[in-house]
Amino acid sequence: MANILIPYYSSYGHIYKMALAVAEGARGVDGCEVKVVKIPEFEATKKFMSSQDAYVKAQEDQSDIPEATTDDLEWADGIIWGIPTRYGMMPAQMKQFLDAAGGLWAKGALEGKATAVFSSTATIHGGQESTAITTFVPLMHFGMIFVGLPYGENSEMNTAESIGGSPYSASTIAGGDGSLQPQDGELKMASRLGVRVAKVASALKGNI
Numbered sequence: 058m059a060n061i062l063i064p065y066y067s068s069y070g071h072i073y074k075m076a077l078a079v080a081e082g083a084r085g086v087d088g089c090e091v092k093v094v095k096i097p098e099f100e101a102t103k104k105f106m107s108s109q110d111a112y113v114k115a116q117e118d119q120s121d122i123p124e125a126t127t128d129d130l131e132w133a134d135g136i137i138w139g140i141p142t143r144y145g146m147m148p149a150q151m152k153q154f155l156d157a158a159g160g161l162w163a164k165g166a167l168e169g170k171a172t173a174v175f176s177s178t179a180t181i182h183g184g185q186e187s188t189a190i191t192t193f194v195p196l197m198h199f200g201m202i203f204v205g206l207p208y209g210e211n212s213e214m215n216t217a218e219s220i221g222g223s224p225y226s227a228s229t230i231a232g233g234d235g236s237l238q239p240q241d242g243e244l245k246m247a248s249r250l251g252v253r254v255a256k257v258a259s260a261l262k263g264n265i
């Protein structure tokens with residue numbers, strides 16, 4: 058039995074859809090309990106973005122998802138973070154959440170837990186890989202065990218087409234105006250990432 062947590066932040070819904078695919082994969086692994094939670098939004102951002110219909114609609118779609126707490130992080134045996142790219146790296150909301158978990162760092166509460174990242178960018182070269190790689194840094198400080206996305210299980214990556222996914226993370230490309238939606242191949246890679254982390258977390262607990 059392993060507990061798998063999927064904390065994500067999503068302004069326009071792309072990462073939310075990827076989170077559901079990751080959850081579906083993790084739920085398929087025997088004995089795993091899966092929780093999807095959203096990283097709390099900044100009040101200032103809510104106010105600023107309330108004039109954007111796409112943001113308002115995406116937040117309504119996620120209204121049933123509970124907000125992430127540091128207790129959730131302690132509950133989890135494996136944590137798969139959903140992170141839309143901001144200037145090539147994680148959004149401030151996500152960093153604030155990690156900073157607020159400093160008490161867990163101090164007592165080593167996340168050490169030895171499996172972790173992974175899924176991301177999204179507007180463009181193919183907008184930072185899907187740098188977001189995963191830079192997120193690796195704080196996760197290493199927490200002592201977590203990083204799980205990548207191997208080519209062997211994800212043949213979709215062997216392409217020159219416009220599709221997300223790299224050895225570092227599952228990802229999707231939203232388009233400059235956000236009009237693209239996660240493609241089948243991207244959702245499959247997200248789901249397989251969920252499976253992989255759930256299996257690694259179970260193995261680390263000595264369940265398999």
Ligand SMILES: Cc1cc2nc3c(=O)[nH]c(=O)nc-3n(C[C@H](O)[C@H](O)[C@H](O)COP(=O)(O)O)c2cc1C
Binds near residue numbers: 067069141145180
């Ligand atoms: C402040 C800001 C910075 C962004 N920086 C980048 C970036 O560096 N590269 C990129 O490709 N897209 C960038 N984007 C686009 C977002 O990554 C995109 O809207 C997001 O991945 C969509 O996911 P979501 O629908 O889950 O929010 C940025 C968006 C915002 C609002």
